[in-house]
Amino acid sequence: MTKTLFINARLIDPVALTDQSGALLVEDGRIVENFDDSPKIPDANVIDCGGHCLAPGIIDIGVKVSEPGERHKESFRSAGQAAAAGGVTTIVTRPDTLPAIDTPETLEFVERRAQEDAPVHVLPMAALTKGRLGREMTEIGFLQDAGAVAFTDCDRVVANTKVFSRALTYARSLDALVIGHIQEPILSEGAAVTSGKFASLRGLPGVSPMAERMGLDRDISLLEMTGARYHVDQVTTARALPALERAKRNGLKITAGVGVHHLTLNELDVADYRTFFKLKPPLRSEDDRLAVVQAVADGLIDVISSMHTPQDEESKRLPYEEAASGAVGLETLLPAALRLYHAEMIDLPRLFRALTRNPAHLLGLDAGRLRAGAPADLVLFDPDAPFQLDRSKLLSKSKNTPFDGARMQGKVLGTWVNGTRVWENGQ
């Protein structure tokens, strides 16, 4: 019986949507009780939080760990350490590896590697179609039995609507969650930035933001047909929001996410062809960014994730069009998201609703809460502590962050997984 008592904490409760001081008792890896004051528990190990924020650990959907295939970019060990340092206690991994995770055998490899090396929970996703080629569905049942928590072809769209509708129908019969990328693929082909003045100034091929709504409209129609449970990986444009809202109001089982970079950066940040800002979908206009931030605050967009995508220097030090897309984000997810809090666009409980409770709910986890019975996956952080990010100090093997040199606020002081401390600031 190990008891840990967190006292003098600012408890961020994403379920009750409260932000108040109190204490939290943890026993045998689970939360036992919340207190408004600091109780005396004789046999408990006491941690004084110093008035800093204690919240459920972040659940990050869509993390790429480059195993199998490209372990030099990111391994389960490095990703796990980066996650712990970033206050992320559960990473939900993407299947867009080499080869794709599309059979129970590769999924078991991933689970074994994760178990051995990662200090945080790792929940794998599997591909929706074999090889992510969009032609034949994977063994959704077997993969689900083997532990796949969701099915996705990641940034590839299943363009063949017949294949996609059958996969959705089959997934529905197993109540499997399907995660989709909604950028209309033909209109998006070859695009490096969002179309508009900036794209034209830089002479880069752009895609209209309308491609996102077109893709969303198609998928909403398919959900009406099939009744599947569906999560959009990233909604990044204002024009897609009304369609999402209508679909939710009509009772479709649809939820939506957004990457933290699209909430905190816009297309102008690309500036003079800075490839660390090349993402998929590309960064949007400031108007789009603001609309999407509002949608998160309102709860229309359910989930914020890092869309952690490690890339080595070679794949980024290229002319913009040729450079690889994606940015690492596990360690910068929280301080980047806190920019919205500091800009007074969202409060902490609502921010953590999108970082913890909603993803937990989506995946059927009992984490993401500060309630008795929930696993003691916790993050202690100082939301105000300022620092300047130095990418060479990141624990990820890949250092492709757009926040290099950026002034940020919010430091993780400690991270606990099942009541065990996996990160201590200064470690």
Add this chain to the structure above:
Amino acid sequence: MTFRANHLLGIEPLHPTEITTLLDLADSYADHNRKGIAHRDVLVGMTQINMFFENSTRTQASFEIAGKRLGADVMNMGMQASSIKKGETLIDTALTLNAMRPDLLVVRHPQSGAVDLLAQKVNCAVLNAGDGKHEHPTQALLDALTIRRAKGRLHRLSIAICGDISHSRVARSNIMLLGKMENRVRLIGPPTLMPSGISEFGVEVFEDMAAGLKDVDVVMMLRLQKERMDGGFIPSEREYFHRYGLDADKLSHAKPDAIVMHPGPMNRGVEIDGNIADDINRSVIQEQVEMGVAVRMAAMDLLAVNLRKKRGQEAIMA
């Protein structure tokens, strides 16, 4: 007289006074070229490397002649057949060349932004000879010099740029330069060949040639790439010529003394009628080529001055 830039990567970073300085110098080089006055001392002892990752005859020749007239040792590297094919990255190529200690690097590359990237990795002066759909600064400068010599000024003119704006780096650099010098710029072309967000560029956009050319002082035609003609962007070559090709009838809407320009190479009968191109009273196309050499001489001269200054300071610091 000020020219502070260390590279010529585009028109966008240039200040109007830098443009004027460069054009003034180019103007005198143009006169001297006509008189056969040599300036072989300006770049003496300097090495100029022309790196063309994309086919070019005229621009490369123009840079080569400009360098040689100023006394530089000029070397041409056809990059298409070289190590790029063997998988070497642009950065490695740049570092390799940099180790040979060139002074002036003239680069053309099919990717937008590639010349900027390269300039970050070398310690010599870099001249952008065209990067993707981004910029082609010396073309805009030679166009500006041609206009200035023909019209006597480079401000308060009405200038129409016609054709495939979307894929044209020449158009981008010209829009930027002519705007900086306070001219009215009109863009004319089918909407499929207009870049996105063009209404925010401070230009007027027309889809009809007659309306767009009305009372302009300068008509600038752009080349239509063969690969755009096959129904993807426009229905056909003949429909394009009918609606957007410059002929006497369409040109009659411009001012009577309007000049006609084309960056070359021309597709006669596609974007321009052969008779217009050859009309010595209207066409300044040959003069553009001539000014190209003068502008490139001026650009390399000014960059060499700044390079020597920078190296001198570094030597003192060391």
